[in-house]
Amino acid sequence: MSRTRVLGFESSCDETGVALIEVDGDAPPRLLAQALHSQIAMHQAYGGVVPELASRDHVRRVLPLTREVLSQSGLSLADVDLVAYTQGPGLAGALLVGAGVAVSLAAALDVPALPVHHLEGHLLSPFLSADAPEFPFVALLVSGGHTQLMRVEDVGRYEILGETIDDAAGEAFDKSAKLLGLPYPGGPHLARLAEFGNPEAYALPRPLLHSGKPDFSFAGLKTAVLTQVKKVGDSPCEQTRADLAASTQAAIVEVLVKKSLLALKDTGLKRLVVAGGVGANAKLREQLNAACAKRGVRVHYPELSLCTDNGAMIAMAAALRVQRGLARPRRDGGFEVRPRWDLAEAGQA
Ligand code: KG4
Ligand code: ZN
Numbered sequence: 001m002s003r004t005r006v007l008g009f010e011s012s013c014d015e016t017g018v019a020l021i022e023v024d025g026d027a028p029p030r031l032l033a034q035a036l037h038s039q040i041a042m043h044q045a046y047g048g049v050v051p052e053l054a055s056r057d058h059v060r061r062v063l064p065l066t067r068e069v070l071s072q073s074g075l076s077l078a079d080v081d082l083v084a085y086t087q088g089p090g091l092a093g094a095l096l097v098g099a100g101v102a103v104s105l106a107a108a109l110d111v112p113a114l115p116v117h118h119l120e121g122h123l124l125s126p127f128l129s130a131d132a133p134e135f136p137f138v139a140l141l142v143s144g145g146h147t148q149l150m151r152v153e154d155v156g157r158y159e160i161l162g163e164t165i166d167d168a169a170g171e172a173f174d175k176s177a178k179l180l181g182l183p184y185p186g187g188p189h190l191a192r193l194a195e196f197g198n199p200e201a202y203a204l205p206r207p208l209l210h211s212g213k214p215d216f217s218f219a220g221l222k223t224a225v226l227t228q229v230k231k232v233g234d235s236p237c238e239q240t241r242a243d244l245a246a247s248t249q250a251a252i253v254e255v256l257v258k259k260s261l262l263a264l265k266d267t268g269l270k271r272l273v274v275a276g277g278v279g280a281n282a283k284l285r286e287q288l289n290a291a292c293a294k295r296g297v298r299v300h301y302p303e304l305s306l307c308t309d310n311g312a313m314i315a316m317a318a319a320l321r322v323q324r325g326l327a328r329p330r331r332d333g334g335f336e337v338r339p340r341w342d343l344a345e346a347g348q349a
Contacts (some may be wrong), residue, residue, distance in 0.1 A: 010025035
């Protein structure tokens with residue numbers, strides 16, 4: 001296979017990401033440049049993502065970020081061989097911005113356009129780190145919208161072992177954080193507050209912990225946090241808030257660790273990949289590392305900055321598909337977005 005340069009676009013939620021990756025033969029794909037704009041500050045005033053504002057901001061950011069990526073890499077649009085974009089899942093309007101720009105650009109450059117599944121991007125993001133995993137592995141995908149354990153045989157070969165039946169882990173972090181009066185997105189704020197809290201101060205539920213299956217449920221946790229928040233009254237002291245944050249984090253992390261170990265045991269695999277925004281959580285990393293070290297399991301994480309949404313993971317997923325002959329790019333200028341889209345369905349597409 002000859003050298004292919006992939007320009008990737010991510011715009012599924014509140015981050016606009018653009019990146020350029022080069023893939024040459026069997027060598028690991030190389031990230032040439034990337035640029036990112038987070039809309040967090042803009043949405044913070046509303047306590048969550050406002051879809052219409054997200055779409056408009058993607059429109060404003062996507063071309064300047066593309067210019068930045070090209071200038072960082074010292075290359076021009078003429079050097080791009082393939083344009084990849086997030087097709088879903090995500091916010092429809094936000095997805096349409098990235099997809100529309102990507103497909104138009106591809107048509108103007110007379111190169112193919114390749115739709116990518118957002119979660120495949122997260123899943124394969126550890127391939128952007130120096131210590132890339134080898135297949136097969138168990139993946140723990142923990143983002144704002146998804147919590148899944150998967151057996152990953154190779155690129156495009158994903159078997160879902162278990163997933164959440166209600167809220168995602170990131171949602172549990174965010175909703176609990178909101179109840180504690182923390183800004184959006186709550187996960188990192190709650191983790192910071194938890195640093196000086198006692199994780200055993202409040203006995204919060206660990207739903208489905210003993211179900212014997214790698215499934216999750218987090219909806220009950222936020223109800224339990226709400227009950228505790230009501231109990232401690234309107235103006236709890238800082239230590240009480242920290243104790244509540246630490247207890248919430250401990251409940252989420254314990255479930256994620258226990259279910260990951262179960263999936264590893266069931267599959268007999270000795271490699272775990274953790275991806276998605278919650279994968280940035282230091283407590284989760286600490287406890288997974290300790291538990292996996294005991295069992296001779298290697299754990300791989302994406303670089304901290306690549307845990308949350310970014311363009312590099314989308315370009316990487318496309319590059320790995322190209323390398324394996326699994327990419328089915330389009331040249332007809334047509335496209336559709338898929339706001340709801342199961343990763344298992346993305347399969348060998
Ligand atoms: O993967 P991501 O950027 O977006 C989705 O595809 O959903 O994940 C965002 C989620 C949010 O729920 C955010 O609160 C959470 O990841 N998150 C964290 C941390 N950093 C991000 N949760 C806990 N601890 C963190 N350090
Ligand atoms: Zn994501």
